[in-house]
Amino acid sequence: MPLHFPKGRSVISVTGEDAEHFLQNLVTCDVTTIPAGSARACALLAPQGKVMFDFLIMPDGDGGYLIDIDGRLAADFLRRLTMYKLRAKVEIAEADESLAAISWQDDSTTGGRIFADSRFPAELGVSRHYGAAPESADDAAEWTALRIAHGIAESGSDFEAGDAFPHDISLDQTGGVDFRKGCYVGQEVVSRMQHRGTARRRIVIVQAETALPASGTALEAGGKTVGHLGSVAGNKALAIVRLDRAKAAMDAGTPITAEGLAVTLSLPPGVTYSWPDSAKDGGD
Template identity: 30%
Template sequence: MNPVWHSYLQHRGAIFREDCIVSYGNAAAELESTRSANVLSDLSHFGLIHFWGEDAETFLQGQLSCDIRRATTSTASYGSYCNPKGRILATFLIWRTTGDGYLMQLPAILLAGIQKRLAMYVLRAKVKLADSSGAWVHIGVAGPHAAALLRKILGEIPVVPLGVRHGERGSIIRLAEDRFQLLILPEQAPTIWEDLSRNATQVGKPCWDWLEIRAGIPHILPATQEQFVPQMVNLDTLGGISFQKGCYPGQEIVARTQYLGKIKRRMYLANVRPAAGDLPIEAGDELFSADLGEQSAGMVVNPASSSDGGTDLLAVIQTSSVEAGEIHWKSLEGPALGIMPLPYSANQ
């Protein structure tokens, strides 16, 4: 995080843990606000890799699961970067800049490793890549009046989900009907934050994580790297896989998984209420069901505290186990997951 921006947010009451804002002093109240009010969140836990050069599009098309031609200056795309076995190394959001390049947004904790790996495959291609995280301040805005609030402060905004609009002070991406992400020039960020905070509650990273989970958007983290093929985390439904374009790492496995028929594991939205004294639920925790006995039935992708109590999570689970009965956290004796509907219909 930009040190000047870090100091500014600290002055605004931010409480940091490992360079992420956990709250502004009242985590429970912030989570309750996130359920129905306008909220404002720093998104510095995401990093940006900038790709540019005359071969940037061709290079990315040969490395990523999505069709990079769908990532334009006005539309962003979800996607994944896989190993040769088709297992996901990172999920991301990508869009084209107003210049000749692309910005790939992914969890900052993965950025250095993914950038290094992609750089190995540049070879003679006329493309360069660099960490561009410090060039922008990431801000998330969500809530029933988020669109009106942003329109008042920044002018025109994207009208459709994943729409992108570039302006003099930065870019706006519409993630959903009532959720937006801003990339603002650092010198402009404090003024914009103060203007937004007059009508939106400041909230920490856990609140934004919860919104992403309820939206069904997966984020691969170190504990879940190389665990899933893209369809398992619903990237086919989210537009993050192209089955018509050419080769990329893992493409044959991803295509074979699709054309063999029904995907055996899918990502579900669920709530679980651990007993008092249990350790926190974490990405990578295994799930179990009676029909598979001691064999793992699934894995937690992303967890976050829920405003309704307990923990909401995204988890990749054996579809037959979900159909057969209860799924349990960590062991067959662990608390049961309550499966909830996703905001979209996952392809089966």
Template identity: 30%
Template sequence: MTILTNRSDAVFIRQLFTEIEEKMSNTAATILEHRTVLKLDGEDLVPFLQAVVTQDISLVTPEKSVWSALLTPQGKFLHEFFVTAPPKGGLLLDCEKDRAPDLLRRLKIYKMRSKATLEPTDDQYTVLALQGSDLSETLGLSKNKGASKEILGGCVYIDPRHQAMGARAIIPTENLSKFIEKYDLIKSTLETYDQARVTLGVPDGSRDLEIEKSILLENGFNELGAIDWDKGCYIGQELTARTKYRALIKKRLVPVKLTGPIPETGTDITIAGKNVGILRSVYGNQGLATLKIDALGSDQLLCDAANVTPQLPEWIEIDA
């Protein structure tokens, strides 16, 4: 049975995005300085990645991008990234900037004798998040998640996680000003982007997850489209599948509203002194918290002196 409590946040989310859009005379762009791009190429590239990451890489074309992850052999989170197909061939991975060397190192370990090249791009590309009304029409894309097209030597695509996340772009830095001018973009802030993202319940790599500890199914990666269940084996696939089919999920990462003194991330969440979760991220009075499923309907949640109200987004699937 799917839990249907605390769904009133759906109205709040719609209001939030409406308010953001009303402030925009044009499409807003947030330069994601905490993200960078890796460039992958070679004749064995697709079969090599297919055996390593969680999403079906054969789906990636210049018209479609995906979101995927790399796990430990035990099925724990290591990296998340977007995979796009640039106009000149190969693949581009939009990943966490500070952790890109680790992702590159791990991929090279699994590459073994595959004919594939994996390299950083340094500052050759800029990663952007785009928000605005009629976004797909503005960009000339369908509304389908992951819908992509080439632009100025890079690509722009509808966010494959959730349509309310807008679109993303990977643009050669030398063409960034042309891209901004082409779509008459106005500058937005990471704070605004994060508030919308967190209210929707969408995690952003190690900013919200624990490296080598978090499990994808506890953090929305299934509903948000990072896992292909029919592609066959990949690193960590056995535990991921067992977690799903044996219904082993006992906690979830969910958006929460904090009322009172804002606590620090990493603070325990309790009911009557009993630990039922932990605060992962805080942006204003909104946050992401890992909570036990049987605590999601409680109105007695505390994080230090702050009251915690879970606000489950419509996309999340939680079975009691």
């Protein structure tokens, strides 16, 4: 069973009789349908629709919720939730437990509380362990490779908070956006992108013959930037790219490169989006 011991994650608890209603009216996913023992991708948006905070959310078993978030965003996230609290009967605080480990390719338990990471296919057995985990070597590189193989982007590694729409980072593919529930912050913009099909930036998998350069390196085609590398593992990486620009380059036989290294782009497995039928450079 591979194990990764992530650093710098925070866990926030939202409890109280209004916890479900409070979160349902704020965040992008449907918190009312998260199965027990499961963690779902979710986000809190700016009114303009950009992702301010991405996280995993899970029922705590007592009517409240736990939120697993990048520790660098935690303080601002707590302040934002508190700002929206008003008269809601909720308590918002740092949780006593923390993310201890992430495991995959195994169904066994290891102590502590365990939640299935629903961003990944169930057969992979990806689980997040809170409070306790076995001693083991850290398979950090393998975890990054697993995320890349399945197109799972995370802030800090693949995008910065405030720079991406939910569609850009595949929240619509992983259950992180619900298009049928009521309003939430930024919902109008995201729904319009969904129903008009105007999302042009998407997650792709980048591959080269040799090791790729560092995260943040521009992907270029014919002198134009089509995206930037995110998480990198050897000769593979994630990137958020303009599909129209990348497709135009591929159709024209124009090489796509990262610091001069030729790369190929492919869509993650199982996504519902596709390359444009006819690629036109629509500008920024």
